[in-house]
Amino acid sequence: MYVAVKGGERAIENAHAWLAKERRGDPDVPELSTAQIREQMALAVNRVMAEGSLYDPDLAALAIKQARGDLIEAIFLIRAYRTTLPRLMASTPVDTAVMAVTRRISATFKDAPGGQILGPTFDYTHRLLDFALLAEGEVPPAPTALTGPAQDMPHILSFLDRDGLIERAAPSDEIPPDLTRAPLELPADRALRLQALTRGDEGFVLGLAYSTQRGYGRNHAFVGELRIGTCPVEVDIPELGFAVEIGEIELTECETVNQFTGSKSQPPQFTRGYGLTFGQTERKAISMALVDRALRWRELGEDFTGAPAQDEEFVLSHCDNIQATGFLEHIKLPHYVDFQAELELIRSVRAAAFASREAAE
Amino acid sequence: MTTITRRDWMGVLARSAPARLAHLLGATPQHSILRNPEIGAVMVRGRAGATGAPFNLGEMTVTRCTLQLEDGLIGHAYVQGRDKAHAIRAAIVDAQMQGPDANDIFARIVSPLLLDENVRKAAIASKAAATKVEFFTMVRGVD
DSSP states (O other), rough: OOOOOOHHHHHHHHHHHHHHHHHHHHTSSOOOHHHHHHHEEEEEEEEHHHHHHOOOOHHHHHHHHHTTTOOOHHHHHHHHTTTTSSSEEEEEOGGGGGGEEEEEEEOOTTTOTOEEEESSSSSSSSOOOOGGGGSSSOOOOOOOOOOOOOOOOOOOOOHHHHHTTTOOOOOOOOOOOTTTOOOOOSEEEOHHHHHHHSOOOOHHHHHEEEEEEETTTTOOOOEEEEEEEEEEEEEEEEEEEEEEEEEEEEEEEEEEEEEEOOSSSOOOOEEEEEEESSSHHHHHHHHHHHHHHHHHTTTOOOOOOGGGGGOOHHHHHHHOOHHHHHHHHHSSOOOOOHHHHHHHHHHHHHHHHHHHHHHHH | OOOOOOHHHHHHHHSHHHHHHHHOOOOOOEEEEEEEEEEEEEEEEGGGGGGGEEEEEEEEEEEEEEEETTTTTEEEEESSSSHHHHHHHHHHHHHHTTTTHHHIIIIIIIIIHHHHHHHHHOOOOOOHHHHHHHOOOOOOOOO
């Protein structure tokens, strides 16, 4: 049981004032603006939006500045802010087939219609520190090429789908359950799992995904397609009676092709894992797809091997870094009354133990 | 006569950069607010496997506003972000686009915004095109 304490206001105030000073750092170094964070720390901003579960680059940049670069603290700030916003409505599901792609690759088909586009990627860099970045300087413009007429970018897995080689992702118009509105109930359906994973901690989801690759719930994933780009978001406006676009968001989508299943009634088919995340967050989207696939064992008639990534209750109860850090960090707060009880208990147990030892002698 | 639909111009206004719209609109015409600019969240949904059942992806900030011009025309705005002045300007243009001056407003405001958008999209597409690759599989064990 936690018993509250009082007092310490002065010390707390002073600690927060010092925190503000430390946040600013050396005043001889120019202060960082939130616009600089938004533009130059874009992948940190993207992670905060994805796990904070709120798409707003300006607010994510502010949160990172306020949190001194502690991304989980920044995500906490965004989660707290989002609870203050009235929910106006839900969008119609985004259509990632019309994404204006900046990156689109396939590990399964080298001649994908629409082509493979590397985009602004760290892949194929040598991971050597670039000391030129120590000096401020202009960056040359990125090379461009003629684009020709706009080309469709069909989902690569739709080619496998057309031949019946992969399970269908049949459309539906069901209203999905919402983790932010109702407490998590198990067993969860896939929609709820996907919501939990897309806002889950990148490190935790990455670790689980890696464990499936190493054999704990193996499902042998290929990245059928990874695409990054912007998608319009559309909502139905009740007072107008039609849908309008309210803006554009950057998304990362990963579709995996996984080992096949088959049965007496169904011919063998490849199966799917799916990842969709806010911003340019591809490590997270790939991880999400692998864990999504691992969690589908029951639906696909696979064995439960006891692997953590297959265990829905384990994954969904622990993937949220704000829940996790909230519970973890509370143990550093005063627990004096709790501990006093433990102290008294151990003293009495020890006294009893000594007494019985003396009696035996 | 412009053929743009209301759905389309509302989309262009929502996606526009606030400073650019402010510049193109200039002084805001007289209007009365019917619904105060309100900042809220829209839950963005995706589909499992890109085409399957919907799921909740996360929220985005949105500002909405409804107002009426002096001539009685009513304008609505739903714009991404938390800029109330931007929502008011978008609603003003939405109302104006329904009135007798639609052609003029289109030429002066909506058409330049459309052009901005196309230029921005083309710039990104041409950078993407420069990173298009052709992978070749190497044949092993051939002399």
